[in-house]
Each structure stands twice: as structure tokens, then as C-alpha cells.
Amino acid sequence: MLTLNEVAAFYGKSQVLDGVSLDVGTGETVALLGRNGAGKSTLLKSVMGLVRRSGRITFDGHDLDRRSAFESARLGIAYVPEDRGIFGRLTVEQNLAISRRPGAQWSLDDVYDRFPRLAERRRNKGDRLSGGEQQMLAIARALLGAPRLVMLDEPTEGLAPVIVAQLADVLADLRQRGPSVLLVEQRLDLCLQLADRVYVLDSGRVVFDGTVQEFQDAPSIRDRHLALKTAGSTDSPHPD
Ligand SMILES: Nc1ncnc2c1ncn2[C@@H]1O[C@H](COP(=O)(O)OP(=O)(O)OP(=O)(O)O)[C@@H](O)[C@H]1O
Ligand SMILES: [Mg+2]
CATH class of the missing domain: 3.40.50.300 (P-loop containing nucleotide triphosphate hydrolases)
Structure with missing residues (x-):
């Protein structure tokens, strides 16, 4: 599904990954x-193409280079970065609504069921959530986006x-x-x-x-x- 072949990655002149192959x-x-x-x-x-890299990266036969x-x-591909990437000014509900895409294996009910805390906090803004709640929200958003x-x-x-x-x-x-x-x-x-x-x-x-x-x-x-x-x-x- 995801394949990295001899991938190198760079920040400016400094090389951080060297010949990484992974699938x-x-x-x-x-x-x-x-x-x-x-x-x-x-x-x-x-x-995700967020750093300069070389080598081959494919996903389901598509070249990501x-x-x-x-x-x-x-x-x-859904990516949940360390800083979680949720919208602080939007409510939990709004954060989830804008992430939904047709065909997701996970429904809104599924994620509220799995993370009852998000259901309780559905009208709270993202930046009012605890770290754990933000992490749950980030993962819930990822799942609603129908990722593979x-x-x-x-x-x-x-x-x-x-x-x-x-x-x-x-x-x-x-x-x-x-x-x-x-x-x-x-x-x-x-x-x-x-x-x-x-x-x-x-x-x-x-x-x-x-x-x-x-x-x-x-x-x-x-x-x-x-x-x-x-x-x-x-x-x-x-x-x-
Ligand atoms: N934006 C950046 N600019 C320059 N160097 C960076 C940048 N981000 C990371 N690095 C350097 O790249 C190397 C790898 O960093 P990376 O964040 O990928 O490591 P990591 O395995 O995720 O570490 P951690 O467990 O601390 O999260 C480190 O030496 C780091 O200092
Ligand atoms: Mg890291």
C-alpha cells in the first residue's frame, strides 16, 4: 500500500533520512x-511532501514524489502530526463536520461512541480542550476523512x-x-x-x-x- 524506497530527506543542507525503505x-x-x-x-x-526528499514513495501505485x-x-492518507492540527476556534462538532468524507468506515456515531468525551464536549471550541481531548479529536477527524x-x-x-x-x-x-x-x-x-x-x-x-x-x-x-x-x-x- 505505502512503499518508501531509498528515501532521503533534508532540512536545508542537512540530511536527516538516508536510504530509508519501508512498507x-x-x-x-x-x-x-x-x-x-x-x-x-x-x-x-x-x-506528506512536507520536507524536501529524494527516492521513491508510492501509495497504492500512485507516485507521491x-x-x-x-x-x-x-x-x-490521513496524517496526525505531533501538534495535532485541529482548529482551535471551531467546536468539536465543527472540527468533525469539516473532516467528513463519503465512504468512511467510521461514522460520527462510531467516533462519539469510541470517544464519549468528545460527545460531551461537542459544543466546546478546540482550544478549550485538554491535550487528551485534542488528541482524540485529531484521530476522530482523521478517521472521518475516509483514509486508507x-x-x-x-x-x-x-x-x-x-x-x-x-x-x-x-x-x-x-x-x-x-x-x-x-x-x-x-x-x-x-x-x-x-x-x-x-x-x-x-x-x-x-x-x-x-x-x-x-x-x-x-x-x-x-x-x-x-x-x-x-x-x-x-x-x-x-x-x-
Ligand atoms: N525543521 C527542521 N529544521 C532542521 N532540522 C530539523 C527540523 N526538524 C527536525 N530536524 C532535525 O532532524 C532530525 C530528525 O528529527 P525528527 O523530528 O524527524 O526526529 P524524531 O525521530 O521524530 O524525534 P522525536 O522523538 O524527538 O520526535 C533531528 O536531528 C532534528 O534536529
Ligand atoms: Mg518526532
Whole structure:
């Protein structure tokens, strides 16, 4: 479905991704792991055409090389960036209404059902929501847009455990009923629970790709290339 072939990405003269190849198949949930600064967010931005890049990126046979973020979205890729990208001046209801596209697997009722908090807050403006509510809204908006692939950049960052658990439930649902997911996430436990396959980036290169089982069977990858956060802690080389 989504394929990156030898992708490089640049900010000005500085090269951030180097020869990255990755794919996400139909119905798959793929986790992208790596330390701070490894290039995870840049990889998602490359797909959306938000950074200068070279190499080949295709989605369902369409070349994304020269497409804008808008065009990639039209092809069915929903991108939820770290800053969530919701409209602060619009209400929850309005934010959701403008995201809807025909043919979505997820209806408005589905998302209110999955995120009851959004239903309660439907008349509140986006900028009056808590961080967790904003994250829910961002994901809900993505799902209503009838995507075939959702790319999430650290959706649980800074959220309370109860909200993280709700998001995890929704991600588990996505794995069951679609769309496909490319998930950047620092919580290893969540990735291993929700993903089919794992990629690890280090300094802009893929240093591991394999199934969750293969990842678990290779603890040296984790020790060498990850410094993952556990809930509420700062970075530690050997979290659990
Ligand atoms: N707008 C930018 N201009 C210049 N350099 C940037 C820019 N954004 C990111 N970088 C650099 O690119 C590298 C990769 O950053 P990126 O944000 O992709 O990492 P990341 O894996 O998402 O990290 P984090 O876990 O902290 O979100 C870092 O060295 C970062 O300093
Ligand atoms: Mg990032």
C-alpha cells in the first residue's frame, strides 16, 4: 500500500533520512521506533511532501514524489502530526463536520461512541480542550476523512494513563477493521501490543525491520538503538 524506497530527506543542507525503505501493507499496523532525533517525524513528513526528499514513495501505485500534502490526503492518507492540527476556534462538532468524507468506515456515531468525551464536549471550541481531548479529536477527524492509511506521530505523548488506554483501544479497533496505520510511538509496550511489524530508525537509517516477534527475539536492537520512555519517566536506556 505505502512503499518508501531509498528515501532521503533534508532540512536545508542537512540530511536527516538516508536510504530509508519501508512498507505498510493493507490492513497492517506498523510501528516506527527510534530515539529522539532519529528521523521518525521526518519520515512521516516525507510521505506528506512536507520536507524536501529524494527516492521513491508510492501509495497504492500512485507516485507521491511530487504531490503536496493536500494531494496525498486526497489519495487517502490521513496524517496526525505531533501538534495535532485541529482548529482551535471551531467546536468539536465543527472540527468533525469539516473532516467528513463519503465512504468512511467510521461514522460520527462510531467516533462519539469510541470517544464519549468528545460527545460531551461537542459544543466546546478546540482550544478549550485538554491535550487528551485534542488528541482524540485529531484521530476522530482523521478517521472521518475516509483514509486508507492513518499516520500518527506520538499520539500518546503527554497524556494521562486513562486516555492512553482509550487510545490503545481505538488503535486495536483499527487493526481489526482498518484503515492501515503507521504509528510513531515511544511507548514500547503499546507498540508491541498493537503492531504487526516494527521498524527501528537510528540516525536516519533503518536498523531493524521485522515482526513484533522478531523484534522481541532481538533484545540487542532495543538496547543499542532505543531509549524509550515509559509512562511518566524521562529517557532511560533500559526501561521496562
Ligand atoms: N525543521 C527542521 N529544521 C532542521 N532540522 C530539523 C527540523 N526538524 C527536525 N530536524 C532535525 O532532524 C532530525 C530528525 O528529527 P525528527 O523530528 O524527524 O526526529 P524524531 O525521530 O521524530 O524525534 P522525536 O522523538 O524527538 O520526535 C533531528 O536531528 C532534528 O534536529
Ligand atoms: Mg518526532
